[in-house]
Amino acid sequence: MSRRELSRQVCDLLNWRFADGRFKDMSCRKALLALGRRGVLDLPQKKQPDTLAKPRRRPESPEIPAIQCELAQLGEVTVFPVTSRYSKASRDWQGMMATHHYLGGGPLCGAQIRYLVKSSTHGYLGALAFSSAAFALKARDTYIGWSENARRANIGMVVGNSRFLILPMVKVLHLASHVLSLALARLPDDWLARYHMRPVLVETFVDPGRFRGICYKAANWKRIGETAGRRDGQPKTIWVYPLAKNWQIMLCKEPRVGLGEAPRPEVPAHWAEEEFGGVGLHDSRLKERLYRIGQAFYNRPQANIPEACGGKAGAMGAYRFFSNPKVTMDVVLTAHTEAALDRIKQYKVVLAPQDTTTLNYSTHPMTDGLGPINSTSDMLVELLLHDTLAFTEDGTPLGILDAQCWARDPEDRGKRHRRHDVPIEQKESMKWLRSYQKVAQLQALCPDTRLVSIGDRESDIYELFRMAAENPSGPGLLVRAERTRQRKVEQELLWEFMSKREVAGALELHIPHSGSRKARDTWLNIRFAEVALTPPKRYESESPIRVWAVHVLEQEGYQVGGAPVEWMLLTTVAVETFEDARKRVEWYSGRWGIEVYHRVLKSGCRLKDRQLHTADRLEACLGVDMVVAWRIYHMTMLGREVPDVPCTVFFKDVEWKALCCYMYKKRVPPDEPPLLRKAIYMVGAIGGHLGRKGDGPPGTQTLWRGLQRLDTATEMYMIFTQDDNPHPHQSGP
Secondary structure, X not given: OOHHHHHXXXXXXXXXXXXXXXXXXXXXXXXXXXXXXXXXXXXOOOOOOOOOOOOOOOOOOOOOOOEEEOXXXXXXXXXXXXXXXXXXXXXXXXXXXXXXXXXXXOXXXXXXXXXXXXXXXXXXXXXXXXXXXXXXXHHHHHHHOOOHHHHHHHHHHEEEEEEEEEOOOEEEOOHHHHHHHHHHHHHHHHHHHHHOOOOOEEEEEEOOOOOOOHHHHXXXXXXXXXXXXXOOOOOOEEEEEEOOOOHHHHHOOOOOOOOOOOOOOOOOOOHHHHHHOOOOOOOHHHHHHHHHHHHHHHHOOOOOHHHHOOOHHHHHHHHHHHHOOOOOHHHHHHHHHHHHHHHHOOOOEEEEEEEEEEEEOOOOOOXXXXXXXXXXXXXXXXXXXXXXXXXXXXXXEEEEEEEEEEOOOHHHOOOOOOOOOOOHHHOOOHHHHHHHHHHHHHHHHOOOOEEEEEEOHHHOOHHHHHHHHOOOOOOEEEEEOOHHHOOEEOOEEHHHHHHOOXXXXXXXXXXXXXXXXXXXXXXXXXXXXXXXXXXXXXXXXOOOEEEEEEEEEEOOOOOOOOOOOEEEEEEOOOOOOXXXXXXXXXXXXXXXXXXXXHHHHHHHOOHHHOOOOEHHHHHHHHHHXXXXXXXXXXXXXXXXXXXXXXXXXXXXXXXXXXXXHHHHOOOOOOOOOOEHHHHHHHHHHHOOOOOOXXXXXXXXXXXXXXXXXXXXXXXXXXXXXXXXXXXXOOOOO
């Protein structure tokens, strides 16, 4: 088939159409040509031109007499569109442009409308044309306030005035600005009728070496800057004219691309492409840079940026990447959350604990945008991170669902918004509600999975229970109640009400170490009941909210110094039996996983060594570090949950072969890859894990060190086996 037939088939398969239903044939052919030049496609041969065909005649301009008069003496001046390529009007338009316009008659870019200008008494006066706007233009995009996504979604509502000609023999004062006004008056309706989209802004470029743009200024156009001048070395002045009052709101409207809708690679080449493949960066160079940075940080997690990136060139690329305004923590983590969705859908129940931690950057006091810690030292500066992770019931982390990062205002240091007249939207407590809303979005995409949002005592906020009650099909909520809140149920304090309930049973639970308290196994008595939370005074007109309370108290004889372990859990997930209550306690105990993750993030990624100039850049870098820390934690827990799968689910071919050669001190790796559990123990061994009977499996810190040494071993293996292994970077299945 011909290239035209091929492009139309591709447009049909991909539903690649204009708003009026026509195929985007030329755009498709341009994309096919680019793929052909890269060697991805073998395109059909181009049809050879007919050498015997008559050459096309240069269009001739109609004869126009000299006109010199007042504008009123021209009679009625009309601007009308050229409706057919083969009409006399089209030939006249081409002739006038080819003869009198320094750019000629075309070709024009993309969608287009051509107009002729005529006087009722003197005939033709000139011609003009409007076509598709420039795809990217720094001065214009800044003036509009466009984000990358908004520009790509709404560029069709901007039209370019690509040709404007008043014939040189026509000398009429104010005619040019008058013609512009007439053309713009009918352009929106004409464009809508032809392309089913109404433009709201018009742009044009004026060559300052030839013209001053006086007619545009007289017609109330606005000059907003200059082009870069890449085409001919001469920057052009940019003029714009709005066609609607709310043009900026319409152009800046962000497209609704929800979670789970972004395209992702079907066969990712490596783990970084799998986690970041759906990133909202439309420049392929930025995507490739993100992949390289993610792999570099993972291979050398405890190194600073220059060391991790392998030298000055890689480090400068990373610094430029993090300083790019398009690169934010939300952009990076949203792509990772897209990948986490696939893992979440594989489980019936997924726990989503949320927690806040502080990131201390005291070693970088000159970094802009950091805030104080509530401490007695004035030298401590920090960012606050409130994040939400997804865990299986066995404790394997599936991914980061939400992250909020901010710095406190130094003037608000030590203050607390405890007054009831301060809306929650102005308090830091709003972080819990935002996180729950994000989990609710994910719950809508995973109807076969039950997500449960979990929070500690700081999350005991009545507004959070209101939000959960208003969304009965949303995620479950499990919160540890704060005793000082003085929650009331049935006109009685919650703690007093629950202490009167009979003990439903006992549960043995492992309590991890906290501060000076050592880890231990203990027994807990469990009581549970359905209760109605009495609303606080600010919501006294509302009805009570029905939830379930689970009271947990450590048995006498198992307490080790200090107060006994005591929890009051409030949940929107039904608790009707002791088994239900026991399961809710086990769910809450899984919240400790996010605290372990924070330790991995802070100590493993060496956040203090990230030397970046502003808090925004630190946040973008933090997004990559968070995914790297999750991957290490995921590998650690996955080795305990499914130890008998092949290690190729986590290690590339070259990595497990280098690992085996390094451990066994042999030049030739085994034919089959080891199991995941064995590979993790091998990585732990080169990181310092002794593997004694009482040591248990290697932890995250040991694996950090082991992976860093494995990276060096992999490089050496690739060097020594280059002749035997022509594709050393090929990934495992």
